[in-house]
Amino acid sequence: xxxxxxxxxxxxxxxxxxxxxxxxxxxxxxxxxxxxxxxxxxxxxxxxxxxxxxxxxxxxxxxxxxxxxxxxxxxxxxxxxxxxxxxxxxxxxxxxxxxxxxxxxxxxxxxxxxxxxxxxxxxxxxxxx
Numbered sequence: 001x002x003x004x005x006x007x008x009x010x011x012x013x014x015x016x017x018x019x020x021x022x023x024x025x026x027x028x029x030x031x032x033x034x035x036x037x038x039x040x041x042x043x044x045x046x047x048x049x050x051x052x053x054x055x056x057x058x059x060x061x062x063x064x065x066x067x068x069x070x071x072x073x074x075x076x077x078x079x080x081x082x083x084x085x086x087x088x089x090x091x092x093x094x095x096x097x098x099x100x101x102x103x104x105x106x107x108x109x110x111x112x113x114x115x116x117x118x119x120x121x122x123x124x125x126x127x128x129x
Contacts (some may be wrong), residue, residue: 003027005021006119009094011017020075020076020105022075022127023129025129026128027128027129028075028125028128029063029067029125029126029128031060031063031064031067031123031125031126033078033080033116033121033122033123034056034059034060034063034123034124035059035114035116035118036051036053036055036056036118036119036120036124037055037059037116043116043117044118045116045118045119047110049086049090049120052089052119053090053093053094053120055110056121056122057093057094057097063124064124064126065108067101068128069128070101071098071101072101072102073126073128073129074098074104074124074126075104075105075125075126076078076104076105076106076124076125077105077106077122077123077124077125078102078106078109078123078124079094079106079107079108079109079121079122080109080110080114080120080121080122081108081109081110081119082112082113082114082120083110083119084108084110084112085129086119087108090120091108
């Protein structure tokens with residue numbers, strides 16, 4: 001995958017890229033929105049925001065692994081939060097989770113509510129060479 005910094009745009013303000021180009025022939029996996037729900041189905045709506053984010057990212061890791069992918073293969077991440085004020089806290093946890101992997105394109109969207117009363121949901125796309 002290649003990432004570009006388009007002329008005329010400022011540098012990204014978070015851990016993301018403006019563009020990600022997937023090489024020809026790569027397989028794509030589309031991962032449905034992941035909520036902070038444990039493997040046994042328990043929503044973590046009553047847990048702190050950072051813990052909810054951690055659970056969602058663990059669920060995302062499981063989805064990537066099932067597809068034969070990992071964080072390095074992410075091309076696009078969409079994050080939904082019920083309080084846009086949580087964006088900086090999300091970005092800290094996400095940046096640590098992503099580590100040295102090239103950041104994918106990303107959107108963070110404030111929404112009124114999410115299923116089970118949780119505070120964060122993430123959907124993603126990844127390209128598997």
